[in-house]
Amino acid sequence: VVPPNATGDQIREAVDRLLTAATRMKTARPAAEMAAARENKVITVLSAKGGTGKSVVATNLAIGLNTTSPGSVVLVDLDIQFGDCGSTMNLEPEQTLADAALNASVLDATTLKVFLTPHPSGLFLLGPPKSLVDAAEVTAQQVKAILDLLVGIFDYVVIDTSSGIDDHAITAMEFSTDLLLVTSSEVPSVRAMRRQIETLDTIGMTRQERHFVVNRAGTRVGLRTSDIEQTVGMSAEIEIPSSRQVVMSTNQGSPVIVSAPKDPAARAMQGLVDLYLPEQQESSRGKRSRKGKR
Numbered sequence: 001v002v003p004p005n006a007t008g009d010q011i012r013e014a015v016d017r018l019l020t021a022a023t024r025m026k027t028a029r030p031a032a033e034m035a036a037a038r039e040n041k042v043i044t045v046l047s048a049k050g051g052t053g054k055s056v057v058a059t060n061l062a063i064g065l066n067t068t069s070p071g072s073v074v075l076v077d078l079d080i081q082f083g084d085c086g087s088t089m090n091l092e093p094e095q096t097l098a099d100a101a102l103n104a105s106v107l108d109a110t111t112l113k114v115f116l117t118p119h120p121s122g123l124f125l126l127g128p129p130k131s132l133v134d135a136a137e138v139t140a141q142q143v144k145a146i147l148d149l150l151v152g153i154f155d156y157v158v159i160d161t162s163s164g165i166d167d168h169a170i171t172a173m174e175f176s177t178d179l180l181l182v183t184s185s186e187v188p189s190v191r192a193m194r195r196q197i198e199t200l201d202t203i204g205m206t207r208q209e210r211h212f213v214v215n216r217a218g219t220r221v222g223l224r225t226s227d228i229e230q231t232v233g234m235s236a237e238i239e240i241p242s243s244r245q246v247v248m249s250t251n252q253g254s255p256v257i258v259s260a261p262k263d264p265a266a267r268a269m270q271g272l273v274d275l276y277l278p279e280q281q282e283s284s285r286g287k288r289s290r291k292g293k294r
Helices: 008-038 054-068 097-102 109-115 132-136 140-153 167-175 187-202 225-232 244-252 264-274 279-285
Strands: 041-046 073-078 124-126 156-161 178-183 209-217 238-241
Touching: 041 054, 041 167, 054 073, 054 156, 054 178, 054 209, 054 264, 073 097, 073 140, 073 167, 097 109, 097 140, 109 140, 140 156, 140 167, 156 167, 178 187, 187 225, 209 225, 238 264, 244 264
Parallel strands: 041 156, 041 178, 073 124, 073 156, 178 209, 209 238
Antiparallel strands: none
């Protein structure tokens, strides 16, 4: 997008960015098609603003999917500056995305696993860089090489991203079969989500299946879900209610879907997990409402 009074240099820069993005989409498409052929899922979790609980949602989704398919799920923390998926699962990765990125040109399916941190449940985590200096060295091309391998190894690749849309998030989306859009019920978060969805449409990220989640729904100070849906232009498939158990589980490093499975928030998280299970498993569980109840 360029202003009407853009200079020649500004237009040239915009065209260069467009050509770069188009090239990246072409090179990423074979991996995305491979994911579709294997019938696995690459789920990128997005939020337009910080503080929506996006990382908590991503962590619980990954843990829940791993419960049904142990050892076949990897969680990639692509919030490379301030990612905290490890702390929400009480993990301190020795090797991180930065280490894998340094070796991206020589990685294969076997050597990549050296950089993954196993969780006792069988889930694997690719943690974020340990410092901002390391994070600054990670390029989109390195992330592409890593995701290319992970798609071929795991049945489920869940990718947590930083707030907004950066180069790494775009790279992740190019590989994705699904986009999970998370907002809280505050006005700034909802308005930002509407702009994010418009941006996704503008840049052509439309082939992925989209799911919309309202986190911390039902609070007295937040918007009603019906108002959020009208503003955003999407129906919320899952409403995750506010819960003290979510805060406690995050502080303890034990996702609520495991530590307090009967909590309303955990039930809603399980409803989110069910969206991504094979149809035969979904039918055996019974259809759930968007609050995750039968």
